[in-house]
Amino acid sequence: MKVFSGLKVSPVTKTFSPQIIHKTNNENAEKSGKRDSIFISDEARARLGDWRERSANMIESLMEKRQKVQEAKSNLIERTLGAGEELSTIKEQLGAFDEQIAEIEGQMAAIEAQKREREQREKEEKQQAAAESQEKSESVQLTSLLQFVQSLEQVNALKQVKVPLENAHRRLKTEMKNDMERGTFSESKAKKIEELAGRMRSLDSAMHNQIRKAQESSNDMNEKASVEEEQEG
Secondary structure (H helix, E strand, O other): OOOOOOOOOOHHHHOOOHHHHHHHHHHHHHHHHHHHHHHOOHHHHHHOOOHHHHHHHHHHHHHHHHHHHHHHHHHHHHHHHHOOOOHHHHHHHHHHHHHHHHHHHHHHHHHHHHHHHHHHHHHHHHHHHHHHHHHHHHHHHHHHHHHHHHHHHHHHHHHHHHHHHHHHHHHHHHHHHHHHHOOOOOHHHHHHHHHHHHHHHHHHHHHHHHHHHHHHHHHHHHHHHHHHHHHHO
């Protein structure tokens, strides 16, 4: 710190009043406190833009304000020592400066705390959304898998129904062929053969539909698995 020796002190410097400075500093601190309270109010936050940008701007503004108060404090100390006076004579003013600095730093800490709280809340919301999305995806995959299994079960069940029909159809056709070779024709056997053929065609159509559903379910599962792999990547 610079100490100026041999410096003439003006009457203004000699009659420098700690009480007046303290009052002025307190008034400034009070005004500053009110102004900063407006900056971080809910109404102001609602009017301004992105909260991250707002927080950064408020922190920057408060840092500039703290720097000015610190410079004012340093200037006062330099003037006092340059005038050959003791720092104890400006103890009250220095205390007022320290109070302003502490108040500004408290406001900065409050903004940082709000910022951390907001970030934590957003992080938890993202995690919740991701968990819900994962749960939904797993549910859809499970549904697709169940549909795939059910379709295959339906195909197997239809095959089991079709086997005795095929056997009966084949047997009647053989009998019909033998009858024709003997010169006889059984109308009832011909109708039965046609009936069995119709039922087998219906079963084939049902099996085709179930196989198509199983294929669609399999495609859905493969597609969802590919999307999840891309997201994880």
